[in-house]
Amino acid sequence: MATPLKIDFVSDVSCPWCVIGLGGLEQALERIGGEVDASITFQPFELNPAMPPEGQNIVEHIGQKYGSTPQQSAANRAMIRDRAAELGFTMAMSDDSRIYNTFDAHRLLHWAEASGHQTALKKTLFEAYFTNGQDPSDRDVLVAAAAAAGLDPVEARDVLVSGRFAEEVRKAEQLWQSRGISAVPAVVVNDRYLISGGQPPEAFEKALRNIAAEMA
Numbered sequence: 001m002a003t004p005l006k007i008d009f010v011s012d013v014s015c016p017w018c019v020i021g022l023g024g025l026e027q028a029l030e031r032i033g034g035e036v037d038a039s040i041t042f043q044p045f046e047l048n049p050a051m052p053p054e055g056q057n058i059v060e061h062i063g064q065k066y067g068s069t070p071q072q073s074a075a076n077r078a079m080i081r082d083r084a085a086e087l088g089f090t091m092a093m094s095d096d097s098r099i100y101n102t103f104d105a106h107r108l109l110h111w112a113e114a115s116g117h118q119t120a121l122k123k124t125l126f127e128a129y130f131t132n133g134q135d136p137s138d139r140d141v142l143v144a145a146a147a148a149a150g151l152d153p154v155e156a157r158d159v160l161v162s163g164r165f166a167e168e169v170r171k172a173e174q175l176w177q178s179r180g181i182s183a184v185p186a187v188v189v190n191d192r193y194l195i196s197g198g199q200p201p202e203a204f205e206k207a208l209r210n211i212a213a214e215m216a
Helices: 016-035 058-066 069-086 104-115 118-131 139-148 153-162 168-180 201-214
Strands: 003-011 036-044 186-187 193-196
Touching: 003 016, 003 201, 016 036, 016 069, 036 104, 036 118, 036 168, 036 201, 058 069, 058 153, 069 201, 104 118, 104 139, 104 153, 118 139, 118 168, 139 153, 168 193, 186 201
Parallel strands: 003 036
Antiparallel strands: 003 186, 186 193
16 A cells, blocks of 8 residues: 655745756656655745845856855856756756845745646746746746646736735745745645655655664
């Protein structure tokens, strides 16, 4: 009998390591197959909640936030690009890329959960930002992503314009921060076990097998 695993994937749509973490987690779950019955819910985390609407150049931002030189920033992007490529994802970030506010994207993801489209929307938003260089705070970009993920674009725009789910997202962000989550991706299994960072599939597989064995 498959062991049920409730997985909360705490992440941001502008977090490259979250792309890698999701890819690694999904490959691990494929390898484990019928041994577990996993459900993934995406939980909100904003890396840059104070980011203004126009965003900020990525090299400038990384330099200010982490003290990285332009050369270090480029090398880090190259390493992330290679890791993502191994998982079948195309990262097309460059020195001209920008960091944006992602709060509205999280509101849309919250809405998408009820209809079962959350994973599809998350992946579509990752692709819009990291592969196509689109602005995930732009409502037209978000509506197009919702439509591509199988959601009603008219209702998606209504969610964005009306401000729905703002309170729910804020509360969820505060909840996960109160539980000690200060960096993403954070993969929380059955409200008990934490797997941190953009781990490779092998690491996720080992951790999930150990958790399933303990739960059983």
